[in-house]
Amino acid sequence: MSSPILDIHNLHKTYSNGFEALKGINLQITEGSFFGLLGPNGAGKSTLINSLVGLVKPTRGQIRIAGFDIEKNKTLALMNIGVVAQEILCDPFLSVYEMLSFQSGYYGLKNNDDWIEEILENLGLTEKIQTPCRLLSGGMKRRVMVALALVHKPPLIVLDEPTAGVDVQLRNQLWQFIEKLHQKGHTIVLTTHYLEEAQNLCSEIAIINHGEIVTAGTTDELLNAIEQNTVRFRLIRGNFPANLQSRVLRLEAQHYVLGFFNAQDLTYILNTLSANHCIVENLQTSRATLEDLFIKVTQQ
Numbered sequence: 001m002s003s004p005i006l007d008i009h010n011l012h013k014t015y016s017n018g019f020e021a022l023k024g025i026n027l028q029i030t031e032g033s034f035f036g037l038l039g040p041n042g043a044g045k046s047t048l049i050n051s052l053v054g055l056v057k058p059t060r061g062q063i064r065i066a067g068f069d070i071e072k073n074k075t076l077a078l079m080n081i082g083v084v085a086q087e088i089l090c091d092p093f094l095s096v097y098e099m100l101s102f103q104s105g106y107y108g109l110k111n112n113d114d115w116i117e118e119i120l121e122n123l124g125l126t127e128k129i130q131t132p133c134r135l136l137s138g139g140m141k142r143r144v145m146v147a148l149a150l151v152h153k154p155p156l157i158v159l160d161e162p163t164a165g166v167d168v169q170l171r172n173q174l175w176q177f178i179e180k181l182h183q184k185g186h187t188i189v190l191t192t193h194y195l196e197e198a199q200n201l202c203s204e205i206a207i208i209n210h211g212e213i214v215t216a217g218t219t220d221e222l223l224n225a226i227e228q229n230t231v232r233f234r235l236i237r238g239n240f241p242a243n244l245q246s247r248v249l250r251l252e253a254q255h256y257v258l259g260f261f262n263a264q265d266l267t268y269i270l271n272t273l274s275a276n277h278c279i280v281e282n283l284q285t286s287r288a289t290l291e292d293l294f295i296k297v298t299q300q
């Protein structure tokens, strides 16, 4: 198993007003993964992400990026991470190219134009290269924020709600580019309130609530562990087996709805029905979604 590219140990943050936003976060993210950090509003996601790049100073705990401690080896740690924050921060008078060029200089990178051009092309910004930031639309500014975070080709890319309030075209374009970077070996961490998007993209998930990680694991493991998969059918012949009674979640328009964990469990249910000479019709299954899990662990 590869070493964690992000290793967070016992991270706490108490803001100056006494509010405890992070209560001892432990999180390891494996190199090459596509990781979703989810949680309701105010859970502590941005506090955690902003701690990774020094925008928030943790009260205690350790963060290592690609093996570099952000306190002891800040420059090397920051060379390995690019964060797309929620806020749009750009100099109104600088052109898109100037912003990216200055940002390259900040990382000590010369002759970075080929990569800058590639980023701009993939984000649909090529035509805006000489446009000053103040003349860009909100969606365009957000693309620039993504470009700025990628200018030093960081192995770890963190996106804090990158698709909040953006149109479908940008959303698709952004995910295509991020998928391409992921295939090239970059590790992706994202927060999003679009749970369907997270379920489709992320192979691993952590859910944070009230400053604590309440569940974490691979997306498949987590979804398989909740008995929220359902099988629905109508019994047209035979008596419903007594040993399946405890599985019945509800009766719905003369249909039984039973919960099951995984394919093996579903096979058991179907075999039991068959062994009891039951004949069913309108058989439908539906899989648990990340939304079911989210509601279950956050009660939201």
Ligand SMILES: Nc1ncnc2c1ncn2[C@@H]1O[C@H](COP(=O)(O)OP(=O)(O)OP(=O)(O)O)[C@@H](O)[C@H]1O
Residues within 6 Å of the ligand: 015, 016, 017, 019, 021, 039, 040, 041, 042, 043, 044, 045, 046, 047, 048
């Ligand atoms: N500077 C601050 N001073 C005091 N409290 C703060 C400060 N910044 C954030 N908080 C509080 O910390 C908590 C966590 O905020 P944070 O922005 O990390 O949550 P989040 O999970 O990113 O939420 P969202 O999904 O709404 O972006 C919230 O209750 C917020 O009000």
